[in-house]
Amino acid sequence: MAGTELFGDEERKEVMDVLETGVLFRYGHDSQRNGIWKAKTFEQEFSTYLGVKHTHFCASGTAADSLSLACCGIGYGDEVIVPPYTFIAPIEAVLLAGAIPVFAEIDETLCISPEGIEKAITPRTKAVLIVQVFGSMGRMDEILAVCQKHNLILIEDAAPALGGSYRGKMLGNFGKMSAFSFDYYKIITAGEGGAVATNDDELYDRAHKYSDHGHDHIGNARGAEQHPILGYNFRGSELGAAVVLAQLRKLPYMIEKQKSHQNILKQVLKEFPEIQMRHVPDEAGDSATFLSFFLPDADQATRVFDEFQKEDLSASYWYRNNFHYHRQWGHLKELKSIFNLPVMKMNNVPDYKNLQVPQSDDIMQRLMMTQIMVNWSEEELNTLASKMRSALKKAIK
Numbered sequence: 001m002a003g004t005e006l007f008g009d010e011e012r013k014e015v016m017d018v019l020e021t022g023v024l025f026r027y028g029h030d031s032q033r034n035g036i037w038k039a040k041t042f043e044q045e046f047s048t049y050l051g052v053k054h055t056h057f058c059a060s061g062t063a064a065d066s067l068s069l070a071c072c073g074i075g076y077g078d079e080v081i082v083p084p085y086t087f088i089a090p091i092e093a094v095l096l097a098g099a100i101p102v103f104a105e106i107d108e109t110l111c112i113s114p115e116g117i118e119k120a121i122t123p124r125t126k127a128v129l130i131v132q133v134f135g136s137m138g139r140m141d142e143i144l145a146v147c148q149k150h151n152l153i154l155i156e157d158a159a160p161a162l163g164g165s166y167r168g169k170m171l172g173n174f175g176k177m178s179a180f181s182f183d184y185y186k187i188i189t190a191g192e193g194g195a196v197a198t199n200d201d202e203l204y205d206r207a208h209k210y211s212d213h214g215h216d217h218i219g220n221a222r223g224a225e226q227h228p229i230l231g232y233n234f235r236g237s238e239l240g241a242a243v244v245l246a247q248l249r250k251l252p253y254m255i256e257k258q259k260s261h262q263n264i265l266k267q268v269l270k271e272f273p274e275i276q277m278r279h280v281p282d283e284a285g286d287s288a289t290f291l292s293f294f295l296p297d298a299d300q301a302t303r304v305f306d307e308f309q310k311e312d313l314s315a316s317y318w319y320r321n322n323f324h325y326h327r328q329w330g331h332l333k334e335l336k337s338i339f340n341l342p343v344m345k346m347n348n349v350p351d352y353k354n355l356q357v358p359q360s361d362d363i364m365q366r367l368m369m370t371q372i373m374v375n376w377s378e379e380e381l382n383t384l385a386s387k388m389r390s391a392l393k394k395a396i397k
């Protein structure tokens with residue numbers, strides 16, 4: 001992943017700034033901190049990058065999902081439409097909010113589809129949580145139109161697609177509130193960390209308060225603030241903000257490199273008429289972190305996966321993957337928790353054990369994905385391209 005490939009003096013310098021003041025906390029301690037405010041600086045630069053009015057740095061992407069739901073007023077008994085193809089974090093956040101995840105079909109964008117959303121709506125539906133999966137976007141115009149038609153809140157989890165855009169607007173700028181992650185496997189990383197983004201002043205006000213036990217952050221004297229609401233601790237630290245600030249400044253370079261590397265490998269795929277590319281509603285906005293494509297059927301897709309592995313090429317066959325698809329979520333199917341989740345006590349909740357998403361199953365069975373790296377040299381790229389060609393020749397019949 002780009003972020004971990006590019007750690008360097010820039011990250012070290014930002015971290016040292018913080019360690020030299022000794023103030024690891026993002027609020028207060030004005031006289032000790034020598035004007036060093038890494039979380040605030042990150043938020044200013046991140047808002048500018050995304051073109052949103054506000055961002056708030058927090059502890060993790062999962063915290064950002066929880067924060068988004070809480071700030072949008074989603075809680076006990078509300079239904080939230082979610083995709084069956086995602087890391088499970090946003091679904092856990094819905095459950096923890098006391099709300100009910102309702103699954104909808106994805107389409108060949110790999111994101112939740114507008115038709116799937118329409119079918120999943122009930123009188124209890126309050127929000128749609130779209131995950132912008134692995135570098136690219138859903139059919140945003142239609143999804144926004146469905147949400148508007150049914151008066152639903154759109155929450156955008158853009159954690160896997162930071163740096164992507166749709167028609168010139170950055171992903172993370174479409175939801176009423178959007179979530180990002182900076183965990184170790186994301187395009188920019190601080191090991192752990194997250195952020196929310198919004199254009200709504202009221203939602204931003206809720207976000208910074210809720211993620212710090214309801215403190216209002218008026219004045220900088222920590223003990224003197226008011227706490228008008230109950231909240232939680234979703235705070236991010238100055239150290240995390242320092243690292244992700246340095247990483248953010250490298251993001252345009254990462255995206256440019258990924259796009260150029262992805263394009264070279266895409267040309268190899270185009271030699272095979274059997275291969276169909278992932279549907280990307282705005283090609284120019286693909287962050288190009290991955291290259292995703294479909295084979296005509298599951299057999300050929302698994303053969304491609306096996307051949308890629310033999311050639312030591314990065315390969316993900318998400319249909320069988322342990323984390324990212326509903327088939328492997330035994331813990332969700334059985335609602336295995338360590339405490340009584342509100343959803344366990346509710347009537348008319350979806351049958352998670354027998355979740356039926358046939359369109360998503362068909363799409364996922366044909367899907368193959370390979371990861372794009374930033375630091376590949378021209379020579380490495382040429383070698384990868386020829387290994388890919390030979391693997392595809394062997395696998396496609």
Ligand SMILES: Cc1ncc(COP(=O)(O)O)c(C=O)c1O
Pocket residue numbers: 059060061062063065086087089090131157159160181182183192193194
């Ligand atoms: C779509 C999505 N949302 C949220 C998260 C959670 O992020 P974190 O690991 O920072 O809690 C992830 C992590 O992979 C993710 O892929």
